[in-house]
Amino acid sequence: MRQHSELPQVHVQERARVRAGPRAGGDREVGGIEMTHYGMIIDVGRCVGCYNCFIACKDEFWDNDYPPYSRAQPDRGQYWIRLKEKERNFPQIVVRTDFVPIPCMHCRDPPCLKAARDGAVYVREDGIVMIDPEKSKGQRQIVDSCPYGVIYWNEELQIPQKCTFCAHLLDQGRKRPRCVEACPADAMVFGDLDDPDSELSKLWRSAEVLSPEQAKGDLLAPPGSDEHGVSVKYLRLPKPIVGGSVIFGDTGECAEGVRVTVRGGDGVAAETVTNAFGDFMVEGLRMGGKYVVRLEHPDYQPKELEVTVNGDVNLGEVRLDRR
Known part of the structure; x- marks a missing residue:
């Protein structure tokens, strides 16, 4: 020693x-x-x-x-x-x-x-x-x-x-x-x-x-x-995230370019766009917060999902229906 x-x-x-x-x-x-x-x-x-x-x-x-x-x-x-x-x-x-x-x-x-x-x-x-x-x-x-x-x-x-x-x-x-x-x-x-x-x-x-x-x-x-x-x-300590995969319901293809907006009680908390695999992830959310996740694409009907964040949330596979 x-x-x-x-x-x-x-x-x-x-x-x-x-x-x-x-x-x-x-x-x-x-x-x-x-x-x-x-x-x-x-x-x-x-x-x-x-x-x-x-x-x-x-x-x-x-x-x-x-x-x-x-x-x-x-x-x-x-x-x-x-x-x-x-x-x-x-x-x-x-x-x-x-x-x-x-x-x-x-x-x-x-x-x-x-x-x-x-x-x-x-x-x-x-x-x-x-x-x-x-x-x-x-x-x-x-x-x-x-x-x-x-x-x-x-x-x-x-x-x-x-x-x-x-x-x-x-x-x-x-x-x-x-x-x-x-x-x-x-x-x-x-x-x-x-x-x-x-x-x-x-x-x-x-x-x-x-x-x-x-x-x-x-x-x-x-x-x-x-x-x-x-x-x-x-x-930048870790904050809860919400993620998922979006597919087009009529074709079953990965939904690239879908606009994802996450809103909380005090307005927009996060925004992103799905990648080539239809996946998305938004971060920086508040533990215990209640949010609405809105998915939008010009050719498909928008969809809204309500989530309560008690940790990371994975929405799994989400299908969009054609307009």
Whole structure:
């Protein structure tokens, strides 16, 4: 096992960087010290499911101790950033898979902190939630306290472990965790939430909170309420879709070019046109919403179907009658 003795051997709850001068756009300063709060946004719409983030995390932490930050991650059974997959619109031709990377949320009010004893969990000045690998020994209740299921138990070492935002690298001057560096699709944005001019802060206003139900159950569950003050948010989280196949009733042929309009209580929610196979898929619908799907073609009678969205809806085969 490689030990990285060059890392600073001090706890870093008090970490802050002395500023040389003000930053354009303003900063939160206390006594001339720059206060940083690290955060991350994950754009699910850009994630391609390559697992580079997971592999980079394993490469950094497997068989590597970083005292006092963390002990080595086991080669199996721990996913400090895991990818949750959901296949959509099967068995139609138009099928898609959404991938949602899920690291520690680094909550401002972390349940794991309340569950821990003897200071085994602490929040750094920069917002990173850390588990002390020495003080946490034997404290399995820390694992059970996480509503997102992102704290893992190391059976050999008898300690809880999780994502650290690569704090050992940030304290050496690196700008981003390994997972962010490894992402080829730029699906992750990492930065300072206390800097109003940062890309992260600008995206933060429109980002969503992943709910515990989404993290541990159905990705289509409603987004979270941010009761714990997360430092990780998401763009383009999966929303329910409606799909189906349209055929011309008189010929039995695939109905290409049929206009599909989905209307909800507040107007048009989505529009599309069937492809060469007669398939269609519309997305971004509201969980629990009631919609009317209207199918239109110049040579055929329009058809309307009412749907209640409690998950992905596949309408199957829909026939249009000639005018």
